[in-house]
Amino acid sequence: MTIDLPFIWIAFKEIIKSLPTTLILTIVPLLVGFLIGIIVALVRIYKTRFVYQAANGYVSFFRGTPIIMHIMVIYYGIPLLVDQVSLKFNLNIQSSKIPIILFVLTALSLAAGAYLSEIIRSGIISVSTGQLEAAYSVGMTKLQAMFRIVLPQALAQSVPNFTNTFVGFLHTSSIAFLVSEKELTGAANIVASTNLKFLEAFITAGIIYWGLTIIVEGISFLLEKRVTSYSRGGVS
Amino acid sequence: MGKVFDPLLIIEFLPTLLHYLGVTLEILAASIFLGLIIGVAAAIPRLFKIPFLNQLVILYVSFIRGTPILIQLFLVFYGLPAILMIFDIDISKLEAIYFVIITYAISNGASFSEIFRGAIRAVDKGQTEAAYSVGMTSTQNFFRIVLPQALRIAFPNMANSVIGSLKDTSLAFSIGVMDMVGRGDTLISATAHALEVYISLSIIYYAVVLLFEKIFNKLEKHFNRYQSADISVAA
Amino acid sequence: MIILKDIKKSFNKSQVLRGINLKINRGEVVTILGPSGSGKTTLLRCLNFLERPEAGIVQIGNIQVNAKNATKKDMLSVRKQSAMVFQHYNLFAHKTVVENVMEGLVVAKKVKKKDARMISEKVLEKVGLSDKLHFYPSQLSGGQQQRVGIARALALNPEVILFDEPTSALDPELVGEVLSVIKEIAQEGITMVVVTHEMSFAKEVSDRVLFMDGGVIVEEGTPWEIFHAPKEERTRRFLQRISGESFFAPLKEQVN
Numbered sequence: 001m002t003i004d005l006p007f008i009w010i011a012f013k014e015i016i017k018s019l020p021t022t023l024i025l026t027i028v029p030l031l032v033g034f035l036i037g038i039i040v041a042l043v044r045i046y047k048t049r050f051v052y053q054a055a056n057g058y059v060s061f062f063r064g065t066p067i068i069m070h071i072m073v074i075y076y077g078i079p080l081l082v083d084q085v086s087l088k089f090n091l092n093i094q095s096s097k098i099p100i101i102l103f104v105l106t107a108l109s110l111a112a113g114a115y116l117s118e119i120i121r122s123g124i125i126s127v128s129t130g131q132l133e134a135a136y137s138v139g140m141t142k143l144q145a146m147f148r149i150v151l152p153q154a155l156a157q158s159v160p161n162f163t164n165t166f167v168g169f170l171h172t173s174s175i176a177f178l179v180s181e182k183e184l185t186g187a188a189n190i191v192a193s194t195n196l197k198f199l200e201a202f203i204t205a206g207i208i209y210w211g212l213t214i215i216v217e218g219i220s221f222l223l224e225k226r227v228t229s230y231s232r233g234g235v236s
Numbered sequence: 237m238g239k240v241f242d243p244l245l246i247i248e249f250l251p252t253l254l255h256y257l258g259v260t261l262e263i264l265a266a267s268i269f270l271g272l273i274i275g276v277a278a279a280i281p282r283l284f285k286i287p288f289l290n291q292l293v294i295l296y297v298s299f300i301r302g303t304p305i306l307i308q309l310f311l312v313f314y315g316l317p318a319i320l321m322i323f324d325i326d327i328s329k330l331e332a333i334y335f336v337i338i339t340y341a342i343s344n345g346a347s348f349s350e351i352f353r354g355a356i357r358a359v360d361k362g363q364t365e366a367a368y369s370v371g372m373t374s375t376q377n378f379f380r381i382v383l384p385q386a387l388r389i390a391f392p393n394m395a396n397s398v399i400g401s402l403k404d405t406s407l408a409f410s411i412g413v414m415d416m417v418g419r420g421d422t423l424i425s426a427t428a429h430a431l432e433v434y435i436s437l438s439i440i441y442y443a444v445v446l447l448f449e450k451i452f453n454k455l456e457k458h459f460n461r462y463q464s465a466d467i468s469v470a471a
Numbered sequence: 472m473i474i475l476k477d478i479k480k481s482f483n484k485s486q487v488l489r490g491i492n493l494k495i496n497r498g499e500v501v502t503i504l505g506p507s508g509s510g511k512t513t514l515l516r517c518l519n520f521l522e523r524p525e526a527g528i529v530q531i532g533n534i535q536v537n538a539k540n541a542t543k544k545d546m547l548s549v550r551k552q553s554a555m556v557f558q559h560y561n562l563f564a565h566k567t568v569v570e571n572v573m574e575g576l577v578v579a580k581k582v583k584k585k586d587a588r589m590i591s592e593k594v595l596e597k598v599g600l601s602d603k604l605h606f607y608p609s610q611l612s613g614g615q616q617q618r619v620g621i622a623r624a625l626a627l628n629p630e631v632i633l634f635d636e637p638t639s640a641l642d643p644e645l646v647g648e649v650l651s652v653i654k655e656i657a658q659e660g661i662t663m664v665v666v667t668h669e670m671s672f673a674k675e676v677s678d679r680v681l682f683m684d685g686g687v688i689v690e691e692g693t694p695w696e697i698f699h700a701p702k703e704e705r706t707r708r709f710l711q712r713i714s715g716e717s718f719f720a721p722l723k724e725q726v727n
Contacts, residue, residue, distance in 0.1 A: 134563065136519070137624075138575025138579055138623065139627070148578060149574075230564060230565045230609065233607075
């Protein structure tokens with residue numbers, strides 16, 4: 001077997017140009033998903049009437065189905081919806097003009113929201129009830145107690161889980177290649193087909209993802225140390 | 237031409253797709269089975285700190301956990317034939333499904349080895365101390381005391397891994413496997429009703445995942461039947 | 472002034488409080504004794520609605536609430552009349568000592584941060600922790616943490632401070648420092664309701680002692696009345712058991 005090693009460097013320089021797209025496909029869904037996740041987690045914990053079952057269903061469905069399905073359903077479904085609504089209300093929106101990446105981001109955000117809500121929810125549950133009772137006993141309302149006392153500790157303790165999710169979605173962004181988005185994997189495929197050097201191109205892509213993963217895990221390690229320093233004790 | 241979106245088609249497509257659920261489950265079963273073997277084999281150098289193999293496994297696990305499954309699929313698909321060519325083995329005519337099983341086995345193996353390692357280390361040291369104090373050898377301790385408890389601890393993570401692997405199999409079609417999603421693709425070419433096909437597929441995946449979760453929950457309860465109940469706070 | 476009228480509470484079909492009636496005057500220090508399961512902690516927690524009674528009226532100061540149809544707002548306003556010191560301290564783990572004490576002032580009583588800080592530092596000086604202002608709870612001993620808990624309650628200047636077995640979770644050698652702080656506060660005229668096993672506290676500092684068993688107040692009176700001339704059989708049996716244990720304690724120490 002001959003691997004064209006010099007080509008890997010050439011491929012690297014070309015493929016890395018698509019890194020921004022991959023990062024957008026990773027970070028945007030996680031940010032939106034985080035907001036969704038907090039709301040959904042709180043709804044599930046407080047069992048808010050009417051929405052509680054919907055929240056449970058949402059989390060169960062999006063965690064129970066492959067992400068490629070989410071992308072495909074949104075990719076084919078939203079344009080149909082947009083066209084129907086556009087027709088009914090005489091708005092002049094053409095679904096074909098919507099950039100594909102928006103569909104991908106929507107699908108990924110919904111999936112991220114489900115996964116993150118589970119992490120946030122279990123983080124909240126793991127904060128001892130004594131903290132909540134103390135908050136109530138000094139006169140805080142439910143909301144104040146949740147946002148000032150419980151949530152900060154829950155999030156700090158969940159950093160490892162958040163990291164896993166980040167890495168997970170970094171990898172999931174590669175699925176966008178299947179709907180012709182030019183992120184890292186898509187770029188690798190183009191380099192591969194153009195030069196007929198499939199193995200080298202995908203090895204390069206693999207190395208890039210691997211490197212990114214290691215960097216993210218390193219940052220998370222430092223972050224976790226800082227953010228949970230309050231519980232480390234020591235001096236007395 | 238018919239309607240643009242026909243909900244009835246979702247139901248109509250179900251039998252056609254279900255016909256290929258077996259393929260998906262075969263891929264899952266084979267890759268889990270092989271993955272278990274790889275996982276145990278990989279956990280051993282880590283647990284017993286065998287030099288060189290230990291580092292090799294660390295690298296292997298790091299790479300698998302550091303790359304998307306899609307990339308792994310392509311690497312095996314293009315790389316395995318190239319590697320085997322060196323030994324004059326020609327697998328260029330091998331069906332795609334075998335590449336897929338090998339890829340998922342390698343991927344699962346990495347996850348499983350980490351789960352096993354964590355579970356064995358999580359068993360309370362006191363258990364081993366007690367075992368030695370009643371006169372057991374280290375082998376007896378491992379197989380009679382540590383391993384059973386490690387399996388119980390590992391179970392939820394293993395269950396999650398299996399369900400995750402099931403969802404991952406949905407990507408196999410990208411290298412041409414005729415599984416459920418692959419059949420879905422041909423349906424789309426035939427009917428141009430992509431949305432209905434994907435909704436139908438989602439329903440099937442969701443149902444299977446729910447079924448797995450129910451089964452795993454029951455199994456977990458069974459494994460934990462000797463654990464103490466939670467102590468509730470007295471008045 | 473605290474009034475409890477006919478307070479009832481059950482957990483899972485077992486009645487834990489069977490109709491409690493109680494009146495506590497300003498400045499009184501009331502100790503509640505009783506075996507575990509008697510309902511004394513539940514009663515205390517009903518005072519600040521950490522437990523919600525099924526029936527009865529809770530009144531602290533000017534605020535009166537009927538438990539049956541109490542709204543969240545009602546419960547919150549009663550809660551703001553009191554402050555609690557917990558068995559397991561329950562300090563806000565992610566905040567420093569001074570932040571812990573300031574938190575209730577700033578958030579619930581809407582005191583300005585500067586003023587809150589001043590009040591907090593004064594109160595922390597009172598409990599002897601001026602040198603630990605910027606420490607985190609995880610860096611303190613149990614006794615120090617509990618003193619912060621007491622400071623946190625004191626800073627709010629509530630109508631009543633509720634103590635839920637404040638020394639039960641402490642190592643024996645740390646109990647003393649916390650008890651002396653509590654005794655000091657008691658002598659200053661703050662209204663206190665204390666659930667405890669520390670008989671010395673009940674004897675030396677309380678104005679009134681309540682003995683609870685099986686969800687009712689069996690007997691109440693001055694410390695002298697309860698400890699030297701208990702009227703009820705159950706009270707006598709409980710005191711015998713307790714004093715029996717304390718009889719053996721010095722013997723055990725001799726053997727060791």
